[in-house]
Amino acid sequence: MSVPHAPQDTTLPIKGSDQRFPVGRVFCLGRNYHWGTPDAVREKPLYFMKPASAVIDALGEIAFPPMTDEFCHEIELVIAIGNGGANIAPEQALSHVWGYAAGLDLTRRDLQKAAKAIGQPWEAAKAFDGAAPMTPIVPVEPFGHAEQGAIWLSVNGVERQRSDLDQQIWSAAEVVALVSEYITLRPGDLIMTGTPPGVDALQPGDLITAAIEGIGEIEVRVGARA
Numbered sequence: 001m002s003v004p005h006a007p008q009d010t011t012l013p014i015k016g017s018d019q020r021f022p023v024g025r026v027f028c029l030g031r032n033y034h035w036g037t038p039d040a041v042r043e044k045p046l047y048f049m050k051p052a053s054a055v056i057d058a059l060g061e062i063a064f065p066p067m068t069d070e071f072c073h074e075i076e077l078v079i080a081i082g083n084g085g086a087n088i089a090p091e092q093a094l095s096h097v098w099g100y101a102a103g104l105d106l107t108r109r110d111l112q113k114a115a116k117a118i119g120q121p122w123e124a125a126k127a128f129d130g131a132a133p134m135t136p137i138v139p140v141e142p143f144g145h146a147e148q149g150a151i152w153l154s155v156n157g158v159e160r161q162r163s164d165l166d167q168q169i170w171s172a173a174e175v176v177a178l179v180s181e182y183i184t185l186r187p188g189d190l191i192m193t194g195t196p197p198g199v200d201a202l203q204p205g206d207l208i209t210a211a212i213e214g215i216g217e218i219e220v221r222v223g224a225r226a
């Protein structure tokens with residue numbers, strides 16, 4: 001019997017280090033910024049997942065995925081977990097955070113709309129090759145926590161998304177606590193924390209520039225359709 005040789009684990013660069021961060025699971029929050037009128041009730045956001053294999057370095061060209069005519073950008077703060085745990089209290093949660101990154105929650109929006117319309121899950125929309133380009137991880141030691149700072153994204157030099165981390169409905173600490181209510185977090189897990197308004201479609205050849213102040217900058221070009 002010969003067992004299959006699985007691909008190597010996904011890793012991300014670490015700012016200021018030659019070591020790489022081992023990526024575990026990738027949890028993604030739904031709505032975490034106000035899009036228009038503030039919600040009257042702070043309802044718990046949904047979360048979904050992307051496979052670790054979807055995480056790539058946000059460099060160079062990103063592939064235009066198959067099976068979509070509406071390929072969309074979402075710039076998001078990414079939380080990297082250092083210490084795992086379940087039912088983590090919000091006031092303890094930041095001690096579980098190892099670092100932060102800027103990431104793109106790339107989305108096949110047409111497939112997401114179709115899934116939403118009939119109550120199906122979102123994997124086809126959210127989990128595909130290259131669906132989560134990310135900057136290097138910025139470690140809390142010595143760089144500190146990401147509690148405020150501009151978050152923005154432009155396409156071909158035209159700004160489409162802009163907010164500030166302090167506008168998140170759920171703070172990084174609250175996000176860690178919330179996910180840990182549903183599943184035991186492990187070292188290496190990543191949490192994408194939701195995107196500001198302004199998400200829109202990308203075309204082959206588009207240049208995406210994006211950043212989170214103090215965390216990282218992204219410059220990638222959208223590749224041709226397969």
Ligand code: MN
Binds near residue numbers: 028029030076194195
């Ligand atoms: Mn998102």
